[in-house]
Amino acid sequence: MKSLFDPNAYQEIKTRLEALTHExxxxxxxxxxxxxxxxxxxPLKIALSSxxxxxxxxxxGFLFKKSLYNxxxxxxxxxTAKLAKITDQKDFLAEREKLTSMVDAFHIKKEQTEWQPHPMFGTFTPEQWGQLEYKHLDHHLRQFGV
Known part of the structure; x- marks a missing residue:
């Protein structure tokens, strides 16, 4: 499984984010x-929070945890979890920039060994955090054809 901590997967996600447009x-x-x-x-806010x-x-959480990083x-x-549902209109360019900055901030933590537990899914290893974040981004980038 690819991980957002891997330099190649990280660059892949950044390139795919740049390929998104208003259209x-x-x-x-x-x-x-x-x-x-x-x-x-x-999910990046959850991971990055100290x-x-x-x-x-x-x-x-127990039943689906392994599917998050396999x-x-x-x-x-x-x-979609209620807290993560977005129904109002958003400024695409501003929000994409925020997301890209969060991806950068997450990738920089690739050497971090101690992580707070996920509020719904519990403890993840650093490797599992990287896989989870990659998989979520990949899922939605595929949703939008990039």
Whole structure:
């Protein structure tokens, strides 16, 4: 599985983000391109936060955790967590710039060994964090054909 910590995968994601335009349309789902790049910031915010947090165990998190970082692509049209749903209009260029900066900030942490637990899925290894972040971005970039 590719990881956002790998220099080649990191550069691939940055190139694909640059390929997005105002005219990029989804192959599936309800988000437009501005909403999608805003949505993609959500898991990176979780990973980049140093704020102490506890993991609250739940069945969904337990059942789906391994699918977050394995080699199998996510299905189209999976439900989105309420907190990560973006329904208002967003400034595509500004939000893409924020996302790109967050991707850079995450990649820089490739040597970090201590990570806060994910609030829904619990503890990840650094390798799993990198895979999770790559997989989420890849899923949505494929959604928009880049």
């Amino acid at each position: 990029s349309n989804p192959s599936w789902g309800k988000m437009n391109v501005g909403q999608m790049v805003t949505h993609c910031q959500f 704020k102490p947090r506890k993991h609250k165990w739940n069945l969904i 080699d199998k692509p996510w299905k189209q049209g999976l439900p």
